[in-house]
Amino acid sequence: SAAGKAGHDHYMHKEIHEQPTALRQAISGRVDDLAGNASLNIDLDDGFLQTIDEIHIAACGTSYHAGLYAKELIEPLVDISVRVDLASEYEVYDGHNTQDTLVVAVTQSGETADTLSAIRRAKASGMTTFAVTNTVGSTITREVDDSLFIKAGPEIGVAATKTFVSQVTALALFATYLGRLRGTISADEGADILEDIRQLPSAVQAILDEEAQIRRLAAQYSDSKAFFFIGRGLAQPVALESALKLKEISYAHAEGFAAGELKHGPLALVTENTPVLAFLNQSAAPEETRNNVKEVESRGAPVIGLATDGADESFCKHTIDIPELGRLEPLVANVALQLFAYHVANEMGRPIDKPRNLAKSVTVG
Numbered sequence: 001s002a003a004g005k006a007g008h009d010h011y012m013h014k015e016i017h018e019q020p021t022a023l024r025q026a027i028s029g030r031v032d033d034l035a036g037n038a039s040l041n042i043d044l045d046d047g048f049l050q051t052i053d054e055i056h057i058a059a060c061g062t063s064y065h066a067g068l069y070a071k072e073l074i075e076p077l078v079d080i081s082v083r084v085d086l087a088s089e090y091e092v093y094d095g096h097n098t099q100d101t102l103v104v105a106v107t108q109s110g111e112t113a114d115t116l117s118a119i120r121r122a123k124a125s126g127m128t129t130f131a132v133t134n135t136v137g138s139t140i141t142r143e144v145d146d147s148l149f150i151k152a153g154p155e156i157g158v159a160a161t162k163t164f165v166s167q168v169t170a171l172a173l174f175a176t177y178l179g180r181l182r183g184t185i186s187a188d189e190g191a192d193i194l195e196d197i198r199q200l201p202s203a204v205q206a207i208l209d210e211e212a213q214i215r216r217l218a219a220q221y222s223d224s225k226a227f228f229f230i231g232r233g234l235a236q237p238v239a240l241e242s243a244l245k246l247k248e249i250s251y252a253h254a255e256g257f258a259a260g261e262l263k264h265g266p267l268a269l270v271t272e273n274t275p276v277l278a279f280l281n282q283s284a285a286p287e288e289t290r291n292n293v294k295e296v297e298s299r300g301a302p303v304i305g306l307a308t309d310g311a312d313e314s315f316c317k318h319t320i321d322i323p324e325l326g327r328l329e330p331l332v333a334n335v336a337l338q339l340f341a342y343h344v345a346n347e348m349g350r351p352i353d354k355p356r357n358l359a360k361s362v363t364v365g
């Protein structure tokens, strides 16, 4: 209903705009400044979390991209290896050290069949399981050893927006918690990460305030042949997620690539009719990505750069300024591309909240 959409044309638009509030809910009461730590009420045994030597993350769709972002956060902060699998591909091999592995399911709904069956395989092989979810009382919460709630509030649009940003935020809190518990980060380092987390709602608001610019760019390029998204490190999962968002709701051909992989194949697809959206965040090796931008520009592709506020990226045809926010800057840039996807799809007259062939929650395997 129109009332449910609170004046927005679509739930997706409403939910994009709810993100500062959703993030405040995800963070509220979970930051302990004095200790430089996240307070998360984790029930898993401290001794277990101190001695695990591997984390597996299993998830589908947008939640898989949140898992990839979490890997980029957890590995350097916690000094542990993180394997991220699509839940439908997750398998445990004989001989795997199941005692020292934590398996994390990331699932907005807590009802995705593929993710539930991955968790069941993990449990059957004796592993400890954990869920990061938006849904209290969901099936997954009844099956795992412990859950962390992302507190995003209900999401109705089929295309996940606020739940992605809240999942990554909850996982950043979890990374901080693990790093402090295992002594791989100091209280000062923990406090720095938490400070970035605390800045997220206002950084996201700054992007929402630039919607008019993003809408103009979307209108200018909505009839393009294809759209490519490139990024490195923390921005690579966001490139994948931004492409998924655009293809889900606009039906346009959109692909995300690791920027360094462009020259190994995707460059063959680049023409003057394929806009390239490039993440140039300080935290994502901007120098190297600048070189990739020049490669696509020399093939005539229009480039929209997502760049740290104040950086001179005048070689890009267009630039969207992203507030500087360390490891979380690509997450903020993602919000700009949620708006881009929304406005491209809206220009094309697509049924944004209910794209053809897709369901909010896929409960069959």
Ligand code: G6P
Pocket: 060, 061, 062, 063, 106, 107, 108, 109, 110, 111, 112, 115, 158, 159, 160, 358, 359, 360, 361, 362
């Ligand atoms: C469906 C939805 C996606 C979602 C995926 C995983 O395919 O259309 O938007 O990312 O399921 O959902 P989950 O609830 O497990 O996060």
